[in-house]
Amino acid sequence: MSQTDAPAPTQSRGLEGVTALDTELSFIDGQKGELLYRGYGIQDLAENTSFEETAYLLWKGSLPTQAQLDELNAQLREARPVHPDLLDHLRHHTPKDANPMAAMRTALSMLAAYDDEADVMDAEANYRKAVRLTAKLPTLVAAFDRIRKGLDPVAPKQEGSTAHDFLYMLNGEEPGPAAEAIMDAALVLHAEHGLNASTFTARVISSTLSDMYSAVVGAMGALKGPLHGGANIEVMKTLLKLDESGQSAQDFVDEKLAKKEKIMGIGHRVYKTLDPRAVILRDMLEDLSEEKGETKWLEMSDTIRTTVKETKGLDANVDFYSASVYYLLGIETDLYTPIFAISRMTGWTAHLLEQWEDNRLIRPRAEYVGPRGLTVTPVAERG
Known part of the structure; x- marks a missing residue:
């Protein structure tokens, strides 16, 4: 097939839905x-x-x-x-x-x-x-x-x-x-x-x-x-701010949705249902909350998740519950992403x-959408 007969490249914003390679992992x-x-x-x-x-x-x-x-x-x-x-x-x-x-x-x-x-x-x-x-x-x-x-x-x-x-x-x-077992499981999940x-x-x-x-x-x-590893930090910041404000989790969600604002930890590029890792982390958070005698993070998280699910059809991802799990383990909020990296x-x-x-250079193309046919004007004449 000649270059002129080659099929036009398929374009997908953010490469969504594009399969770039095979993996067994x-x-x-x-x-x-x-x-x-x-x-x-x-x-x-x-x-x-x-x-x-x-x-x-x-x-x-x-x-x-x-x-x-x-x-x-x-x-x-x-x-x-x-x-x-x-x-x-x-x-x-x-x-x-x-x-x-x-x-x-x-x-x-x-x-x-x-x-x-x-x-x-x-x-x-x-x-x-x-x-x-x-x-x-x-x-x-x-x-x-x-x-x-x-x-x-x-x-x-x-x-x-x-x-x-x-x-x-x-x-x-x-x-x-308990702390070691929960941390070990979190490392497996990520x-x-x-x-x-x-x-x-x-x-x-x-x-x-x-x-x-x-x-x-x-x-x-x-x-x-x-939008990647830092999401669970934003989740915990949201929960801490919500707790400090005294606003109910329900009112918080209603306000966010009315403004069409994103709620971190909700929704996923791949999962169209509850992230299976979130299911496990939610159970871990429940056990940890009972052990610590501190259930408000679980309660707020569950209210946010169920409300968004019922209203928008979006569900929680792995970051949503991992934030509270790490917090109850006494880990500084800004260490959440480095811990993610330890696992990943x-x-x-x-x-x-x-x-x-079986290496092959990964080299996708970009669709040019800029102007064409421009000619150079001498620098002294450019206004």
Whole structure:
């Protein structure tokens, strides 16, 4: 077929509905509210596997045996410490009021300088980097939060789960079993979600055969946006403002809808029903609310969700309930997106490993809609 006979490219605003590539990593049925990681239902994984098992599944294609899980846990624990230079950068060269995602974006980029395999592109080296990135990001997030509060970073114990060590480094004390279990499940729920904006960014970068660090730094930049990873921060800000105002959740929703304003955490580009991750997080929030004796966040959230569902037909997404779960765990609001990144690092890196198995440069076209036929006027004659 000649170039002139080639079919015209299909245009879709925001690439909605466009299938760019094949993947074995996750499947989403937005009509049924179904999410699978390599064939396993998300509820099954959240209830019956650990974050580390889920990471292995995404990276390797199957759930690990006990021996394989023990090996991965040992690798993750060994890799959790970061070079002292990175802690010095966070301590002396990162403003205390810096956006945590901006701080982590820079720290991730710096990690490459301390990795001898940063530019080694064989499959095994890339797998080892995926493990190291997953291990080190929780250490960096916890260190940044403590340093900005005037506290010393807590070194990883290099024991137990990713969720346990992260909460320990963040708070300087051992987490309780419930807190660890909830954090672990939240990490499973956020690990992978198809070709979302940050994952697509990572795959575009990797398709140029750039390195893994460059790709995840780009993904981090995409995740920072309030229409992607930053949505749960906006959800919690809304709930806190609503609580402070004394306005009822019902009146709040009615007012928002009357003004045709968006309610963060409601609606999803893919799901046309309740996000299956939101179902699990809602149950977690209910259990946590009862344990803490604080049910107002659950009550407000349920009122907002049901009212918008009845009025607009839109339902909650994963960000809607994760906000209150993290808040009741005592986590600073602006750390929600970095915690999202801790989990999604496994999905990003799994996509990179998949991309490099059969790489093709990702290069869509843009439809030119500007003027044509203009001619240059000498600069002295331009008015």
